[in-house]
Amino acid sequence: GEQVEQLPSILRVQEGSSASINCTYENSASNYFPWYKQEPGENPKLIIDIRSNMERKQTQGLIVLLDKKAKRFSLHITDTQPGDSAMYFCAASAITGNTGKLIFGLGTTLQVQP
Amino acid sequence: EAAVTQSPRNKVTVTGGNVTLSCRQTNSHNYMYWYRQDTGHGLRLIHYSYGAGNLQIGDVPDGYKATRTTQEDFFLLLELASPSQTSLYFCASSGTGEVTQYFGPGTRLLVL
Numbered sequence: 295g296e297q298v299e300q301l302p303s304i305l306r307v308q309e310g311s312s313a314s315i316n317c318t319y320e321n322s323a324s325n326y327f328p329w330y331k332q333e334p335g336e337n338p339k340l341i342i343d344i345r346s347n348m349e350r351k352q353t354q355g356l357i358v359l360l361d362k363k364a365k366r367f368s369l370h371i372t373d374t375q376p377g378d379s380a381m382y383f384c385a386a387s388a389i390t391g392n393t394g395k396l397i398f399g400l401g402t403t404l405q406v407q408p
Numbered sequence: 409e410a411a412v413t414q415s416p417r418n419k420v421t422v423t424g425g426n427v428t429l430s431c432r433q434t435n436s437h438n439y440m441y442w443y444r445q446d447t448g449h450g451l452r453l454i455h456y457s458y459g460a461g462n463l464q465i466g467d468v469p470d471g472y473k474a475t476r477t478t479q480e481d482f483f484l485l486l487e488l489a490s491p492s493q494t495s496l497y498f499c500a501s502s503g504t505g506e507v508t509q510y511f512g513p514g515t516r517l518l519v520l
Contacts, residue, residue, distance in 0.1 A: 326507045337498060337511040338451070383450065387507050395466075396441075396509055400450040 296321050298386050300399025308407055313371045315402045317384035320365065324386040327360060327367045328396070332381040342369070374406045411435060412512035414499050420518045421489050429484040429515050431499030439502045440482040441509065442466070442474060444495040451498065457482055489519045 300317045307313045317327075325346035330338035344351045344358045344367065351358045357370040367386075371378055381403050385396040412433045421427050433440065441456040453466035455474035463474055471493060473485040486493055496516050500509040 328508060330511075337513050339511070340508055343508065395453060395456065396507070398451040400448070 296386075296397045298384060298397045298399040300384050300402055302402060303400065304403045304405070306405045306407060307374050309375060310373055313374050313378070313404055313406075315369045315382055315384065315404075316366065317368065317386075317399050318364075318366045319386040319397070321386065321397075322365065324365075326387040327358070328385050328387075329356075329358065329369050330383045330385070332383065332401075334380075338383060371404075374404075376406050376408060379404055379406045412499055412501050412510055414497075414512040414515050416515060417513065418516045418518075420520065421486075422520050423490055425486075425489045425519070427486040427489050427517065429486075429497055429499075429517070431482045431484070431512055432480050433482075433499075433501040433510075433512075434480060435501065435503070435510075436479065437501040437503045437510075438479065439504070439509075440476065441500040441502075442472075442482065442484045443498045443500065444468065444493075445498060445514075446495050454484065454497075486517075489517075491519045493517065494519045 298319050328343035331341045332338040342356045344360050355372050360367045381401045383401050384399040387396050415430045438459050442454040443451045445451050452468045454472050455466050456464045457476040460478050475483045496514050498514050499512040502509045
């Protein structure tokens with residue numbers, strides 16, 4: 295079936311540095327790519343998303359890049375803070391007239407070290 | 409942000425037990441989803457629904473039934489629970505033409 299590969303599974307960075315998470319998808323019809331942040335004991339929360347008519351989107355220290363040709367998208371967190379430590383999930387959806395299913399990556403545990 | 413609630417928040421049952429997990433959303437969303445989250449497997453879709461009375465099979469449906477009684481309410485049923493169903497279960501919802509999914513707080517299920 296459809297898969298979304300997410301790497302790395304664990305990412306440790308120093309406070310103030312950047313962190314990057316990469317995802318690849320299989321379904322060329324996918325046209326919506328959200329990123330969720332999940333803190334311990336909490337539910338996943340949407341932090342940023344990008345649609346296939348864009349190549350780059352930025353909001354509040356988060357940058358998402360989309361390369362449709364390579365079927366690859368990535369999340370970049372600039373100037374990481376301890377509060378950025380969490381699990382991050384990428385997902386891809388194939389919109390077929392109605393709400394598409396979301397296929398999730400396996401997640402990246404980000405640890406920001408002071 | 410959309411409001412999605414789940415109950416119970418924690419549940420313990422025995423092998424062979426009958427469990428119902430409840431989800432309610434109050435944002436007039438048509439689409440609702442049940443996921444399970446396990447270490448090493450991420451979020452896996454069990455069942456989903458496009459509206460009251462509609463059910464769609466997800467990616468890991470074995471051992472689970474679901475029922476969408478109203479636009480607001482979506483239930484996940486484990487009629488013969490097994491230890492392999494010990495997991496964290498999330499419900500989510502999204503609106504028509506809006507693919508962003510909003511997650512409930514989760515239900516932690518332990519099957520002994």
